[in-house]
Amino acid sequence: MKEYLPYCTSTKPTNTLCKILIIDAQKGTETIKMMGKKFPLEQYSLNHLKRAKKHTCGHQLELVIGPSNLITDEEAEELKTLGDGCNDCDRIIEKEVPQFPAYTREQLKIWNSFWPISYKEPSILPIIQIKEEMKKIFEIMKSLDHDSAAIYNPKTEEICYGKKGDLPLQHPIMDAINNFPISDNQYYCNDHYLITKVEPCLMCGMALVHSRFERVYFMEKMEDGAYSYWRLHEKPLNYMYRVLRIKKNVFDENNEE
């Protein structure tokens, strides 16, 4: 399962102070390897940081060791002995670097101006996954073909289906929304999930925003999909649902249970 994380309003980076080793670039590979063992960045939840950054003068590298409050001066000093003794190279400095991963491309650009960041679309298993509920979602997903979509009410377990029609805008999701009965005390499709095999197109993706869906589950990415291509979930809209992509292997595993 992979979650397409929504737009994060803050493009103001939260930085943390780190100890940095400046060394001769020639010593780079060796030192990076050693640091990977001794000071793994994962251990400080800083694995979004790249270890090395070019120093302003070309033949030197800056290597991030770890958070200043966790790395003792002695530990940092020890690294220096690996250098060739050139005083200008072999020094420890401190710098503010991004404390958290960049979740959006915009953040990436800003974070990168402090320290090089490796950008992976974050993949997390959200705590919202309830086993029983997931079983039901898999079941509905399995029952769908590529030309259908389902609106699921997780409280009542009611399902409303939509099908692709002959007219150009009759996409399965639009049809499902058109078929969905809205009761008086309900705001559109609030609290409902949309389940579809194929990633929604941009029209349908935005129709789901207008309809105030709670979540969207899909399996297959689409070439010009609302999230994988248009990155709708990262846009500063006044509302966004959660987008979850079920990977095929997870789906199969679940079926075997």
Next chain:
Amino acid sequence: MEAFMRRALELARHSSSQGEIPVACVFVHNGQALAEAWNMTNETKNATKHCEIVAIDEILKTHPPSILQECELYVTCEPCIMCASALEIIGIKKVYFGCYNERFGGNGSILSVHEGKYESVGGFFAEEAIKIFKDFYERGNPNAPPEKRHRPVAE
């Protein structure tokens, strides 16, 4: 051209009087109005029934989809991302819109869905379109969710 936009604004005012978010449009084919529509999200209880979608549905009741490729659209507010994509799907020829839609706009504000697909020009009678919005929200949109009431949102 001016006449179609004036007509759309008139419809938007009507939409407002019906308690609908005041956005309206005219589809023009060969210099003649082919369909008119206003936002109907409240009446239909369907958040996707924006005026562009309502008009397209109406046209397709009596015409083949190919006619839409020969149409120009006059709409009082920049099409939202959903409608901008719908217009791309149907292959609209050209879009003229009034004010920009900074929250949801798909013809330049949030996304540029039209780029490389269809021509879209904005800013026609924008002040008038904005005034219709203002008047509507000053009265309070009775159908907005409680937390959204009295907030000047477009579409």
